[in-house]
Amino acid sequence: MRFMASYDWMETVRNTNQWLGASAQALGSYPAFALVPNPGLQWLAAWGEVTERSFARMVTKPDWNIQSVVGEDGRDHLVEVVTEVSKPFGDLIRFKIQSRKEMPRKVLIVAPMSGHYATLLRSTVVSLLPDCEVYITDWHNARDIPVSEGKFDVEDYTLYLVDFMKHMGPQTHVIAVCQPAPLTLAATAYLAEDDPAAQPRSLTLIGGPIDPDATPTEVTDFGNRVTMGQLEQSMIQRVGFKYKGAGRKVYPGLLQLSSFIGMNSEKHSQAFTDQISRVAKGEASEHDKHNKFYDEYLAVMDMTAEFYLSTVERIFKGLEIAKNEFVVAGRKVDIGAITDVAVKTVEGSEDDISAPGQCVAALALCTGLPDTMKASHLEQGAGHYGIFAGRSWRTNIRPLVLDFIDQNSGPRVVASKDTKQKAG
Known part of the structure; x- marks a missing residue:
């Protein structure tokens, strides 16, 4: 049960960040605020757009998108x-x-x-x-x-x-x-x-x-540094009640993703900072280089x-x-x-x-x-x-x-x- 609660907690944190991003984007884009232009609101909307997209992709299986x-x-x-x-x-x-x-x-x-x-x-x-x-x-x-x-x-x-x-x-x-x-x-x-x-x-x-x-x-x-017991205690969780595999022991994709990002944290942090800037300036697009890479990179699965x-x-x-x-x-x-x-x-x-x-x-x-x-x-x-x-x-x-x-x-x-x- 402890492992299942941990899994649901991670999903709750992810879902909350996705909601915060969507809310910030909606607030920063509120039409009434356009009467008094404010760069801070533009940045808030940009942060929200990038954040909502990022956390939503973590639980979405990408399509192949190979048309011809x-x-x-x-x-x-x-x-x-x-x-x-x-x-x-x-x-x-x-x-x-x-x-x-x-x-x-x-x-x-x-x-x-x-x-x-x-x-x-x-x-x-x-x-x-x-x-x-x-x-x-x-x-x-x-x-x-x-x-x-x-x-x-x-x-x-x-x-x-x-x-x-x-x-x-x-x-x-x-x-x-x-x-x-x-x-x-x-x-x-x-x-x-x-x-x-x-x-x-x-x-x-x-x-x-x-x-x-x-x-x-x-x-x-x-x-080589960690024991198998340490790995099982720190990395393994049970799938929460939201999914068909409820109760199955897994190594969660969100944990793996945190490891991936941690290996090059400065690089990823800079990439997202730059993307927020581009969105705020209107220079980003749906399928730009950042979105194309991170839509795939952030989409993770449990083992x-x-x-x-x-x-x-x-x-x-x-x-x-x-x-x-x-x-x-x-x-x-x-x-x-x-x-x-x-x-x-x-x-x-x-x-x-x-x-x-x-x-x-x-x-x-x-x-x-x-x-x-x-x-x-x-x-x-x-x-x-x-x-x-x-x-x-x-x-x-x-x-x-x-x-x-x-x-x-x-x-x-x-x-x-x-x-x-x-x-x-």
């Missing part, structure tokens, strides 16, 4: 978001391009479950749509999932990826962004032993913590407690992936079993979340894979966001990833069990 894509014929083709596989904790969705012949590249983007919705990768999806058939994992907000649906931890996440890969078939090319990189590697290794014919053709891991201890960051240091805690305990503290000791459904997953899936890692030299060295560690774990099927890329000057959605992704990394996909397309010869045993 230009085809090779020069025409605009409508984009339809189709659910391919529906599961309680997440769906596999496809961006189906109407009236366009199917593209030879079939790509599955594995989105993080780290506090933001899959729409955080909207620009990544948009950049790939002209050249690929694009699918993505769309994880659900834990607050909206009834307790009757059971648990969801890192093993369940891995098995979801296994099912999604099986559904898409063996000509799939997988791109895992950040947090899911180690679990995507584990899912591929699971398939290598369980159903080799269903493995993807290639696996691109972007800025993921395969070995968090390879190059420690503030994120990994935090995981199940067991997923959050098992990620910290098994991936960051126990280093089960880094040590090749990960277990799924009672069975040890051997990453060395991957023998015919090309693996590429991408890192940013300025990444302060998954620093260089953490992701490339995946290649050393793939002991059954020949060097000719391994590749790595370090993008100079790129931070964490830039390597999958920023300028570095658009100008340098995306072409390299598409080339890697093309190099590893076409017919495949599945390795025999004897070959795999020798490789192990």
Whole structure:
């Protein structure tokens, strides 16, 4: 009950700030005050507009807002978001391009479950749509999932990826962004032993913590400093009565958001101060750079407690992936079993979340894979966001990833069990 009261208190504070913002905007914009112009009222209305919008976005799942894509014929083709596989904790969705012949590249983007919705990768999806058939994992907000649906931890996440890969078939090319990189590697290794014919053709891991201890960051240091008991006491709450998941233990998105903002508090504070100034001067717009970024950044989702805690305990503290000791459904997953899936890692030299060295560690774990099927890329000057959605992704990394996909397309010869045993 204490945890549920904490959750409802956070939602009450958020709701109150949203109401205060709306009230300030209405008061500052009151027509009668226009008779005596007052800069203070303009600033009050501007503060209210920015505040109301910000706190409202925290509980709103963003739309994909991908209307169309230009085809090779020069025409605009409508984009339809189709659910391919529906599961309680997440769906596999496809961006189906109407009236366009199917593209030879079939790509599955594995989105993080780290506090933001899959729409955080909207620009990544948009950049790939002209050249690929694009699918993505769309994880659900834990607050909206009834307790009757059971648990969801890192093993369940891995098995979801296994099912999604099986559904898409063996000509799939997988791109895992950040947090899911180690679990995507584990899912591929699971398939290598369980159903080799269903493995993807290639696996691109972007800025993921395969070995968090390879190059420690503030994120990994935090995981090592606190005990699991401290994490559970300070970070875990029960969903309040307002939502379908009432009573479910979660790591609230609002707590995660406060951590995100706290890492760069001065930068975010200045951004909002500047936006209030622009609104007061009439220089802001509905879809300006600030709103476009923060509408997405502030939209957060809850993670199940067991997923959050098992990620910290098994991936960051126990280093089960880094040590090749990960277990799924009672069975040890051997990453060395991957023998015919090309693996590429991408890192940013300025990444302060998954620093260089953490992701490339995946290649050393793939002991059954020949060097000719391994590749790595370090993008100079790129931070964490830039390597999958920023300028570095658009100008340098995306072409390299598409080339890697093309190099590893076409017919495949599945390795025999004897070959795999020798490789192990």
